[in-house]
Amino acid sequence: MVSMMEKLLENKAAPTTPPAIPLPAPDPYGDLVGDLPTFCYDDDDTTFKDWFRRYGPVINDRGSSLPDERNLLLDKLERHAYKTYSDYVLPQEPRHIDLAATVDKLTKLFGPKQTLIRRRFEFLQITCEPLTTSHVPYRDFSNKIKKKLRMLQ
Incomplete structure (x- = not known):
């Protein structure tokens, strides 16, 4: 009985470290997708130029580590706006157009509703x-x- 008590005390005295839980790798794309609001052209007085003026610096700064910022921009278009844009750039695919041309075309396409x-x-x-x-x-x-x-x- 004494030997069992000694073993328990030794086990209690020995520092035990919990197993290290690996932290998830940072995902800048997922963070940006979650942080940026979706562009919706149906809202009153909302143009792509205004939306990009507000969120373009965020995309350029935090998205600089991304391999392709254009995909992030296209993901933030709501469904109807993306369909309109993809029909506008036919016969090209939206993924084959660079970021500057994409921003330019979206600005022209989703401008003010009045002349x-x-x-x-x-x-x-x-x-x-x-x-x-x-x-x-x-x-x-x-x-x-x-x-x-x-x-x-």
């Missing part, structure tokens, strides 16, 4: 709200003008 003439006309029709004692509308008016100017460019 340039219509957007200019609406820009010229903008008026400032009247000044009241409780509301000074100049900041809102200037922000509206800046937004419309960005859309015209």
Whole structure:
């Protein structure tokens, strides 16, 4: 009995290390796919140019280690937008077009829904709200003008 107690104490005193669990390898593609929102052209006033202006630097910076950033960009198109783009580039396959050409074609294809003439006309029709004692509308008016100017460019 004493020998069994000694063995138990020896086993208890001996440091035991748990087996090392290997950490999963970092997956930059999966991280980016999860972090970036999907581009949906049906949303109001959403153009590919605006979406890429916001998320393009993220794709270029964090996706620089990827073998092909174009695939990430195509994965972030919603189903209808991808079908429209793939039909637009026929007879080529979307995977055979480089990133710069893909961005250029998507910008042209998913631009503003109104014509340039219509957007200019609406820009010229903008008026400032009247000044009241409780509301000074100049900041809102200037922000509206800046937004419309960005859309015209």
